[in-house]
Amino acid sequence: MGGSVKDVQSKAELDNLIRTGAPVILHFWASWCAASKHMDQVFSHLSTDFPHANFFRVEAEEQPEISEAYSVSAVPFFVFCKDGKTFDTLEGADPSSLANKVAKVAGSINPGDAASPASLGLAAGPTILETVKEMAKENGSPKETIQVQPGLSDALKKRLQQLINSQPVMLFIKGSPEEPRCGFSRKVVEILNKEKVKFGSFDILSDNEVREGLKKFSNWPTYPQLYCKGELLGGCDIVIAMHEGGELKDVFKDHGIDTKMEEKVTESGISKGGISESTGLSTILTARLESLINSSPVMLFMKGKPDEPKCGFSRKVVEILWQENVPFQSFDILADEEVRQGLKVYSNWSSYPQLYIKGELIGGSDIVLEMQKGGELKKVLLEKGIVSEATIEDRLKKLVASSEVMLFMKGTPDAPRCGFSSKVVDALRAEGVSFGSFDILSDEEVRQALKVFSNWPTFPQLYYKGELIGGCDIVMELRNNGELKSTLSE
Known part of the structure; x- marks a missing residue:
């Protein structure tokens, strides 16, 4: 193929190519993901530098069968195949790592050697370096992410204050007013529009330095954040309460904020002929969508069903809701094309899954995953009021007892993230033992608390009927002595 990137047309076509043993690199992407677009540029240039490898682009949501086969639950995601099997994978936007891994699969670099991006070829080198610089500006460098500074620099404080004061009413949100990237940001935008207030905005997803710095600067841990004349009003819940109580209008009035923007929607929002002017959907379909959204306090519109997701993104959100012990209902958008297309327009959200809480759009898999990791x-x-406060000890007891044989590990059984976890999974499967698992990398609270709860400082940890069996060494010893299966079936 050489020097170009092709779009995968079918799983059969891909399987046939991989079986030839030739180097194959897959880029799983989504049109709504900015990081995918960044990485696709690097991917294209690498295809020029490594003409003997096969570079394929896979739209993850449009090719669920392929995404399922490679356990794709987030984008961008890369799979490296060689000699007819998967050689390596890479999740996330990391141009330098992508270049290194491509070189190891398709080039002359030996495994273990460090590969400088600039050494990988005339086309790829400069592009990767430029993209690394650009993404470092947007997201913060890896070192900055790991080495969190205890305070804010004077330069950052000055920049944040300038941003806050750049408009009389300033909103820090995920996305833009035209395309909010979370339901809370969308709600605040809608309220400001109803209040007929002119406001400025800043997309905190575009600048990690601002995103993390503003949390400390304002002593407010979540987004959106609304400011009026340099003063923090609050986040989504406070803005909603102020709007409903009439206080928001008074605040704007007291600060001399103009609230005489032109009305863009008719009084009722509905025009003649039963068509909503705000969305262009029929009133019948609009009513149906609203009924579905509000049919459960937590409602997930997904591809497939919770027990049989039809895409990795839907599976990821289901797993998160299960991990958080959240009761929810779901709707399979693959079963109803009218709902599938109509909900995209109604929510102004172009992809699935879509998660709603008490009728409010939270977002898709990337937003939900990010919110879980950040505790939001x-x-x-x-x-x-969806879940009640429980102590971490109560939560650990529930997790430990959630399966007769329960493994706390790094990663998942199909994709372990450490060699010790992988060994225990292999041992359990070799003995034909059914078991549940929990990825301790997905929840820092569980990860740290379980060490104290079990008085066992490392992972993996294996439990049987709520009792700790031990870690990797003990499991391997039991297996070697032929006692593992009997121990887990007493």
Whole structure:
């Protein structure tokens, strides 16, 4: 193929090519993901530098069978195949790592050797370096992410204050007012439009330095954040409460904020002929969508069903909801084309899954995953009364007892993230033992608390009927002595 990137047309076509043993590199992407677009540029240039390898682009949501086969649950995601099997994978936007891994599969670099991006070829080198610089500006460098500074530099404080003061009403949100990237940001935008207030905005997803710095600067851990004349009003819940109580209008009035923007929507929002002017959908379909969204306090529109997801993104959100012990209902958008297409327009959200809490759009898999990692999802679920506060000890007891044989590990059984976890999974499967698992990398609270709870400082940890069996060494010793299966079936 050489020097070009092709779009995968079918799984059969891909399987046939991989079986030839030739180097194959796959880029799983999504049109809504900015990081995918960044990485696709690097991917294209690498295809020029390594003409003997086969570079394929896979739209993850449009090729669920292929995404399922490679356990894709987030984008960008890369798979490296060689000699008829998967050689390596890479999740996330890391141009330098992508270049290194491509070189090891398709080039002359030996495994273990460090590969400088600039050494990988005339086309790829400069492009990768430029993309690394660009993404470092947007997201912060890896070193900055790991080495969190205890305070804010004077330069950053000055920049944040300038941003806050750049408009009389300033909103820091995920996405833009035209395309909010979370339901809370969308709600605040809608309220400001209803209040007929002119406002400026900043997309905190575009600048990690601002995103993390503003949390400390304002002493407010979540987004959106709304400011008026340099003063923090609050986040989504506070803005909603102020709007509903009439206080928001008074605040704007007291600060001399103009609230005489032109009305863009008719009084009722509905025009003649039963068509919503705000969305262009029929009133019948609009009513149906609203009924579905509000049919459960937590409603997930997904591809497939919770027990049989039809795409990795839907599976990821289901797993997160299960991990958080959230009761929810779901709707399979593959079973109803009218709902599938109509909901995209209604929500102004172009992809699936879509998660709603108390009728409010939270977002898709990337937003939900990010909220879980940052603790925001638990906070929202508590505030909305979906789940009740429980001690970490109560939670650990439930997790430990959630399966007769329960493994706390790094990664998942199909994709372990450490050699010790992989060994225990292999041992259990070799003995034909059914087991549940929990990825301790997905929840820092569980990861640290379980060490104290079990008085066992490392992972993996294997439990049987709520009792700790031990870690990798003990499991391997039991297996070698022929005692593993009997121990887990007493």
